[in-house]
Amino acid sequence: xxxxxxxxxxxxxxxxxxxxxxVYALMFAGQGDPIQALAGERPVTAAQRAYLTEKxxxxxxxxxxxFYRYFDYVKNLLQGDLGQSLTGRSISDILAAAWPVxxxxxxxxxxxxxxxxxxxxxxxxxxxxxxxxxSTLLLTLLVLGIPTIVLAPLAQYFLGVRWQLFPPxxxxxxxxxxxxxxxxxxxxxxxxxxxxxTRTSVAENLRADYVRTARSKGLVKRRIVSVHVLRNSLIPxxxxxxVELGNLMSGAIITEGxxxxxxxxxxxxxxxxxxxxxxxxxxxxxLVVVYLVSNLVVDVLYAVLDPxxxxx
Amino acid sequence: MRVRRLAAWTALPLAVTLGLVACGSGGDGGSGESNPDAxxxxxxxxxxxxxxxxxxxxxxxQVLSALFSPLVDYDEANKPYEVAAESVxxxxxxxxxxxxxxxxxxxxGEKVTADNYIDAWNYGAYAPNGQNSxxxxxxxxxxxDMQGDAPKAKTLSGLKKVDDLTFxxxxxxxxxxxxxxxxxxxxxxxxxxxxxxxxxxAEGYEQAPIGQGPFKMKGTWQHDAKVEVExxxxxxxEKPKVAGVEFRIYQQLTAAYADVLSDNLDVIKTxxxxxxxxxxxxxxxxxxxxxxxxxxxxAFPTFQKEFSNPDVRKAISMAIDRDEITKSIFKDSQQPAxxxxxxxVAGYRDDTIGAAGTxxxxxxxxxxxAAGGPSKIELSYNGDGGxxxxxxxxxxxxxxxxxxxxxxxxxxxxxxxxxKLKAKQPVGLFRMGWxxxxxxxxxxLGPLYxxxxxxxxxxxxxxxxxxxxxxxxxxxxxxxxxxxxxxxxDILAEDLPVIPLRYGQNNFGHSTKVTNVEMxxxxxxxxxxxxxxx
Numbered sequence: 001x002x003x004x005x006x007x008x009x010x011x012x013x014x015x016x017x018x019x020x021x022x023v024y025a026l027m028f029a030g031q032g033d034p035i036q037a038l039a040g041e042r043p044v045t046a047a048q049r050a051y052l053t054e055k056x057x058x059x060x061x062x063x064x065x066x067f068y069r070y071f072d073y074v075k076n077l078l079q080g081d082l083g084q085s086l087t088g089r090s091i092s093d094i095l096a097a098a099w100p101v102x103x104x105x106x107x108x109x110x111x112x113x114x115x116x117x118x119x120x121x122x123x124x125x126x127x128x129x130x131x132x133x134x135s136t137l138l139l140t141l142l143v144l145g146i147p148t149i150v151l152a153p154l155a156q157y158f159l160g161v162r163w164q165l166f167p168p169x170x171x172x173x174x175x176x177x178x179x180x181x182x183x184x185x186x187x188x189x190x191x192x193x194x195x196x197x198t199r200t201s202v203a204e205n206l207r208a209d210y211v212r213t214a215r216s217k218g219l220v221k222r223r224i225v226s227v228h229v230l231r232n233s234l235i236p237x238x239x240x241x242x243v244e245l246g247n248l249m250s251g252a253i254i255t256e257g258x259x260x261x262x263x264x265x266x267x268x269x270x271x272x273x274x275x276x277x278x279x280x281x282x283x284x285x286x287l288v289v290v291y292l293v294s295n296l297v298v299d300v301l302y303a304v305l306d307p308x309x310x311x312x
Numbered sequence: 313m314r315v316r317r318l319a320a321w322t323a324l325p326l327a328v329t330l331g332l333v334a335c336g337s338g339g340d341g342g343s344g345e346s347n348p349d350a351x352x353x354x355x356x357x358x359x360x361x362x363x364x365x366x367x368x369x370x371x372x373x374q375v376l377s378a379l380f381s382p383l384v385d386y387d388e389a390n391k392p393y394e395v396a397a398e399s400v401x402x403x404x405x406x407x408x409x410x411x412x413x414x415x416x417x418x419x420x421g422e423k424v425t426a427d428n429y430i431d432a433w434n435y436g437a438y439a440p441n442g443q444n445s446x447x448x449x450x451x452x453x454x455x456x457d458m459q460g461d462a463p464k465a466k467t468l469s470g471l472k473k474v475d476d477l478t479f480x481x482x483x484x485x486x487x488x489x490x491x492x493x494x495x496x497x498x499x500x501x502x503x504x505x506x507x508x509x510x511x512x513x514a515e516g517y518e519q520a521p522i523g524q525g526p527f528k529m530k531g532t533w534q535h536d537a538k539v540e541v542e543x544x545x546x547x548x549x550e551k552p553k554v555a556g557v558e559f560r561i562y563q564q565l566t567a568a569y570a571d572v573l574s575d576n577l578d579v580i581k582t583x584x585x586x587x588x589x590x591x592x593x594x595x596x597x598x599x600x601x602x603x604x605x606x607x608x609x610x611a612f613p614t615f616q617k618e619f620s621n622p623d624v625r626k627a628i629s630m631a632i633d634r635d636e637i638t639k640s641i642f643k644d645s646q647q648p649a650x651x652x653x654x655x656x657v658a659g660y661r662d663d664t665i666g667a668a669g670t671x672x673x674x675x676x677x678x679x680x681x682a683a684g685g686p687s688k689i690e691l692s693y694n695g696d697g698g699x700x701x702x703x704x705x706x707x708x709x710x711x712x713x714x715x716x717x718x719x720x721x722x723x724x725x726x727x728x729x730x731x732k733l734k735a736k737q738p739v740g741l742f743r744m745g746w747x748x749x750x751x752x753x754x755x756x757l758g759p760l761y762x763x764x765x766x767x768x769x770x771x772x773x774x775x776x777x778x779x780x781x782x783x784x785x786x787x788x789x790x791x792x793x794x795x796x797x798x799x800x801x802d803i804l805a806e807d808l809p810v811i812p813l814r815y816g817q818n819n820f821g822h823s824t825k826v827t828n829v830e831m832x833x834x835x836x837x838x839x840x841x842x843x844x845x846x
Contacts, residue, residue, distance in 0.1 A: 050461055051442035087360045089535065097535060153566065161573045168570040171560065172537025260567040262536035270358065270563055 012292045019288045024070050027277045082282040091282035094267055102263030106248035108183030117191040121198025128203045140192040152185050152258040169260040182259040186252045190244045197240055201233035235305050239298055246294030350844035351556035352826050354579045354837055355568040358536055358561050362518050364500035365436025365443040373497045374836045375559050378541045379523035380500040381549055386833050390658045390751050392492050405486035405786055412477040415548040418503040419528035426479035428501035434467045445498035453482045486786035488793040493750045526552045536561055553843045578826045579837050583819045588643050595821045602831050605656045605748040606816030610741050614809050615771035618686040622807055626668040627680035629811040631713035632706055633671045638814055641702045645819050649812040652804050653756040659794035665805045673713035680714050688717040690740025692729055695722035699743055733769045751833055753797040772809035
């Protein structure tokens, strides 16, 4: 187990450098004239140009200059300094302000997924081919087929503006109620997947030998399902949810934008839109770490849940 | 940067008569009376900066307009009048004397003196400070010495204090419209508290800027969330009609629009494009439009031989049906343009390009063939600005009306287009946009068409035009200056180095809880006029 984790950690270091290098290159190497790009269509004065050139080490040109800037960046990153956005704000501050609300949103989405997705999945699995099973199949296909970019504004318009059941946007410092609608929208996609996964798994396990044995020795159905079937069926679902949590944390760019929630995705979107290279690279670097760690946790958890799996 | 400064001006009479009167008592359940104790909520994007000399985009400038009071503002004829200044005068257009009104104080109690203006402008002009609006000071004597890596001077030699409430500004060359410039954000004063040492901005000033305007900060700038201001009771000027303003930060305009529809937000300054077609139904007379300062152009690389003949350029202009494109592509969110300056500045005249702006395919084709125009036309544009639709439509019109081949070529960014132009590579016609820095005809003419203009990318040069601009700058009065500029514009109409296509427009909306919403010259909500409905 220890050796497995160590090996994974070493791989993570490689993956981290690889991804940040690629992101850094995509963000900065493609620009012809980053200073002009920063100024948009306005002419740049010589003074402004000199100031920015010095500030972002643009005096080093070519491939050498790129690596110079990249290693400069990584050096600061390893010291915990994410640098400044182009507007001069510390990226660590931006992220510190953005994380709490994103985590809150992710947890709500996760709760929605578990409560509705897993419950409905179990029910559909038990009553396979029934009305409930078929209607949830139809519904989940529908949800999986509609991208968030359509679903979120639709939900906002009908539930927020038309029928006024929820506040149309959450804003800063939102209460739980304001985050509910975005949470449901965000969770709906993983809800559908979790539902299908649970259903298949439950349906499969219901036909397993140990269930027949349990039934023949006279156990009540509720106990068979809740103790024996559920426990075994949830193993794939839990792994899925673990990975999904990493996904949700990484910022729901669309959902946060539509509902005006100043979280991580919101800031990432702004960084991309305003071509704020340092901000994008900073956020993505942190997200890479979040992904790597959540993947590792899921892998380890897998062994805990399923004793048959051994890491050596 | 995509968040560009979109300064703008409303034709006040138009806005007032069209929409505002009608909606005064139209609020749901509101009694229609003004409520001076209520705060209003206005949509902005996250400001880039909140230091006057570093703020050149609309969101930051909207917040600063609450915290600061400008030296001059603009009346209904778009002419400047004094606000925080008692008078701004000059006998020779070189040395300007600015007298300040007595009684203005900063929100921390400091009295506003001439020093506050001089310090702030010196800070803005000093190159190592890297201020975005630094170029606004370039007309002041001594600006050159403050540029470069190791500037010779730390202060503008053209700024002299006379007494506590008077200072003089010496320009490096005559400029008759200096007073007009002073209404811009960059010319606000800054208190002593803003500086930790002379010329060094205090850390944290930007998080809670101290100004001398009608509102003061309530708390600090909450990034990505909001900036709140409340009425400053010691403000000696015109008092606002609301108790405070919450500038709420939105990432996407569609979210702000949804909030306005459900009265969760009071003013949205730009209705998102996808909602423009339904805005009139959704908001009724709370959906309003007013002219803005931006101007969209199609420019000719006049250094290229095939476009060097003005008749070719005129023929192309005549072959474009501006009205059709503004209507079908822009859904009337912009207005067709037939002059080189925007209707928001004094001296604007309708239709200065005359026949070249009248859609006439038959005449265009005849003229084009007689002048020997190229058989293939290329229209270059930047692919990141949503220009594809109208470029394609324009191309189709040119194909049909002139019988030429036409292709639209997208460059990733405008900067890429500029690089090619600077290298004099053939890019064909290319799109340009212009947003004014200050409301003057000169700002629409000088930078764009004078031989050494900072944004003259088409190699246009006409000594007569340059001469008229110089004469305008040193003219004795504003009226005389405008006359010279209009003559200069007439030369442009003859030469047609660019084709004016469309004027921008503010498309804004508000909730049922506010009334008297107007946009000012720089695309900001007028905070002194807006009222909350009881």
